[in-house]
Amino acid sequence: MSIFVTGNTTTPTSMVILMHGYGANGEDLIDLGREWQEHFPDTVFIAPNAPTICELSPLGYQWFSLTDWSPVAMDQGARRAAPWINELIDTQLKAYGVAPEKLVLSGFSQGTMMGLYVALRRPQRIAGVLGYSGALLCADEWPHITLQKPPICLVHGIADNVVPVAAYYHAAQMFEQNDFDFEGHVLHGLLHGINQYGIDIGTAFLGRVLGNSPPTERVR
Numbered sequence: 400m401s402i403f404v405t406g407n408t409t410t411p412t413s414m415v416i417l418m419h420g421y422g423a424n425g426e427d428l429i430d431l432g433r434e435w436q437e438h439f440p441d442t443v444f445i446a447p448n449a450p451t452i453c454e455l456s457p458l459g460y461q462w463f464s465l466t467d468w469s470p471v472a473m474d475q476g477a478r479r480a481a482p483w484i485n486e487l488i489d490t491q492l493k494a495y496g497v498a499p500e501k502l503v504l505s506g507f508s509q510g511t512m513m514g515l516y517v518a519l520r521r522p523q524r525i526a527g528v529l530g531y532s533g534a535l536l537c538a539d540e541w542p543h544i545t546l547q548k549p550p551i552c553l554v555h556g557i558a559d560n561v562v563p564v565a566a567y568y569h570a571a572q573m574f575e576q577n578d579f580d581f582e583g584h585v586l587h588g589l590l591h592g593i594n595q596y597g598i599d600i601g602t603a604f605l606g607r608v609l610g611n612s613p614p615t616e617r618v619r
Contacts, residue, residue: 403429413503422460424460
């Protein structure tokens with residue numbers, strides 16, 4: 400398994416784990432860490448490859464199969480991938496000596512889906528979840544499990560042609576109805592991707608939940 404790392408690798412007090420989208424890899428998302436590390440000098444940024452080679456893009460990886468986009472199949476995929484991610488989290492927190500409450504899970508697309516799934520079910524509450532262009536899976540489980548409620552920030556393009564913005568509105572509704580510390584941003588003109596404004600939103604959110612360093616003012 401390949402893991403890409405940037406930021407403070409010697410004495411970090413916080414950690415951001417970046418989870419890539421379907422068919423991509425950790426190297427694709429570690430650039431976000433490089434963007435943020437100047438604002439958060441006490442943070443280590445970690446971007447692993449997902450555990451399985453992508454069935455439709457053999458140069459990339461997947462957290463779970465997307466040959467079937469049905470809600471049932473995607474929920475099952477998230478459940479199967481979660482133990483691997485939890486083991487990764489536990490290993491990295493121990494390796495760098497970072498407390499769980501100083502961990503942020505961040506992701507793009509399928510990585511966001513997994514970040515939300517895992518964070519809400521961890522034994523200890525983490526610092527937050529920052530997700531781009533994702534969706535909330537397995538929400539039907541909520542009445543039957545103990546939910547963690549970390550701060551959550553979701554960013555989604557209104558013109559997303561891969562994960563429709565309706566997925567964002569569903570997640571936002573669920574978080575708001577269940578009294579989460581939630582903030583959401585729908586960006587006009589944005590397709591399935593992350594733009595500079597989205598990165599700036601992430602900078603502000605990380606500054607709020609990690610408190611490592613005051614973020615720079617957002618460009619509007």
